[in-house]
Amino acid sequence: MRLTETADVWWKNAVVYCLDIETFFDTDGDGRGDIRGLSQRIDHLAELGVTCLWLMPFYPTPDRDDGYDITDFYGVDSRLGTHGHLVELITLAQDRGIRVIADLVVNHTSDQHPWFQSARASRESPYRDWYVWRDEPPADAAEGIVFPDQETSLWQYDEQAGQYYLHQFYKQQPDLDIANPQVREEIIRIIGFWLQLGLSGFRVDAVPFLLDTKGAQDAGALPDPHDYLRDLRAFLNRRNGHALLLGEVNLPYQDTRKFFGDEDGDELTMCFDFIGMQKLYLSLARSDPAELVKALNERPVPPEEAQWGTFVRNHDELTLDKLTEQEKQEVFDAFGPDQDMQLYGRGLRRRLPPMLGNDPARIKMVYSLLFSLPGTPVLFYGEEIGMGENLSVDGRNAVRTPMQWTSGVNGGFSAADPDNLFRPMVEGELSPEYVNVADQRRDPDSLFSWIKLLVQRYRESPELSWGTCTILATEAPSVFAHRSDCEGGTVIALHNFADEPAEVTIAVAGAAAGLRVADLLSGAVTEVGTDGTFRHRVEGYGCCWLRVLRPGDRYLV
Ligand code: NOJ
Secondary structure (H helix, E strand, O other), rough: OOOHHHHHHHHOOOOOOEEEEHHHOOOOOOOOOHHHHHHHHHHHHHHHHOOOEOOOOOOOOOOOOOOOOOOOOOOOOOOOHHHHHHHHHHHHHHHHOEEEEEEEOOEEEOOHHHHHHHHHHHOOOOHHHHEEOOOOOOOOOOOEEEOOOOOOOEEEEEEOOEEEEEOOOOOOOOOOOOHHHHHHHHHHHHHHHHHHHHEEEEEEHHHHHOOOOOOOOOHHHHOOHHHHHHHHHHHHHHHHOEEEEOOOOOOOOOHHHHOOOOOOOOOOOOOEEHHHHHHHHEEEEEOOHHHHHHHHHHOOOOOOOOOEEEEEEOOOOOOOOOOOHHHHHHHHHHHOOOOOHHOOOOOOOHHHHHHHHHHHHHHHHHHHHHHOOOEEEEEEOOHHHOOOOOOOOHHHHHHHHOOOOOHHHHHHOOOOOOOOOOOOOHHHOOOOOOOHHHHHHOOOHHHHHHHHHHHHHHHOOHHHHHHHEEOOOOOOOOOEEEEEOOOOOEEEEEEEOOOOOOOEEEEEOOOOOOOOEOOOOOOOOOOOOOOEEEEEEEEEOOOOEEEEEOOOOOOOO
């Protein structure tokens, strides 16, 4: 077993859990979660088996983009707590073997940031060149708008400045100019600051936009932006050899691969697999894993110590931007046919369970896939209990409703008057009355118990995190079969994308005697024939993780 590597290169088999402090647990009754609340509930994460906590932005913010618009990169929003509370949280998490990372949002600042306030006020400001200005917007000003429902251009005229500034996202988020060496240095200083306070790395927001210097006036004179990413990584690991950069790069596979750096992986430690995620939904919509298989076959193998970050849902809309129009329509038809479930016509503002009609078997099958496919699984809070969305909440915030702890008032999230919650709870059949942590932790058949089991088996099976993955052909088109091998160990996983049971024949080896396979999830053991094959029935939306037992093996199953 690669024990040394698993400890040093901890992200290879981590379980990452993303949350927003303000929607997790409120201790002071103001209707908004706080850092102390998260500290009080840290054992929930420990019980689930989380090893890395990713904090969404907790910095001071006017909240035009749910905290992704920052006014002080060194601060903690006073509504959430203090630096002291944060250090306490990091210590509590570390005591439980949980590393803490946070969003690093340095493509842009808030327009309320003192740097921008100074920059717009005068051409002589030392911060003027920290942003990207033009007298006239370029001809392609409307190309590549991320929020087309809100914005019509990437360039905004500022009265005070007398010029246009670049904003890849909302107009309240002016882009910083990383072509400016002072900006590059400041970003490094920010990283150093938070590492010193105890963070183990960062989820880097909007990486391709951050590195894009197209707005800079003298582009020819600029260093290669990837050199800068390499510098960031080198600095990070000089300060803390165990820290990571988990990057948001939603590009075609070959372009994303570049962000891992050279073959030793000297840029991002991990990149999210946006393509695999989108193809998973297409496959689910078709009850046929073929598109997922195609994506996995096309997915570049990351450098040995790097890793893909795999996920089913995150805090943003379920983006479908890499599917064709027709494929996207198939996913809309299957999982979000109503207008108000869709966002900008390019994604869905929904969580998984309601998209799958709250079918427990199908939901469990999808999480089994998440934990058995190669890549480090990243969960979004509430997924472990099958929370839904609240479509009456605006935009992407529909999936960012408060955590559901109990069946009581406000789902046990806050003692505030329900009208004073800063964001409303989920209503209807997935409301706290029916979906909550307290009930599920005592129910062996709950989604929470299932995900706990998946986490435990995944952590015990280095084949899944370190192994070589091979996709197996089967005679049943609805069954996705893959095997992962690592240093003599083999796990074969089967997932049925359709609601009808299917039977498959799996070849474990050539002619062999005395082989068996044991299902790591149910414990069932099947004999392998002397020809090295076995037949297996997979229920509709069923799944299993079969460890191959060779004579003399001493695995604990
Ligand atoms: C990506 C984040 O995930 C999203 O929530 C945010 O709006 C943009 N970056 C801008 O920071």
